[in-house]
Amino acid sequence: MAYFCLIDLSSSNVPHMEFLEAESPTEAKFEARALSLLHQSAKTTSILNSEGEVTAVLPPPGKP
Numbered sequence: 001m002a003y004f005c006l007i008d009l010s011s012s013n014v015p016h017m018e019f020l021e022a023e024s025p026t027e028a029k030f031e032a033r034a035l036s037l038l039h040q041s042a043k044t045t046s047i048l049n050s051e052g053e054v055t056a057v058l059p060p061p062g063k064p
Contacts, residue, residue, distance in 0.1 A: 002050035005032040011041040020047075025055050037061045 003022045006015040018035050022028035028047050036045040036058065045058040 003028040003031075003055070004048055005035060006046045006048065007032075007036050007039055008043040008045070009039060009041045010043050015046075025049075029056055029058065032056075033058055033061075 001023075003020040003025075005018050005020060005028070007018070008015050016039060018032075020028050020031045020035075022031045025047075032045050032047050036042045039061075042061050044060060046054055047056040047058070049055055
């Protein structure tokens with residue numbers, strides 16, 4: 001199943017979208033968290049699967 005993430009940014013009203021190479025929900029979380037660290041203005045990161053279902057919502061970088 002394919003995964004992608006939407007990173008909500010405080011600097012923009014349009015979320016940043018990234019396709020993930022992950023092959024499982026766990027891999028998708030790790031990859032999305034790493035990508036969110038690249039964006040200083042990241043607020044939250046939503047992970048979706050190829051069917052449009054939200055599989056996780058991660059807190060802002062630096063927060064548990």
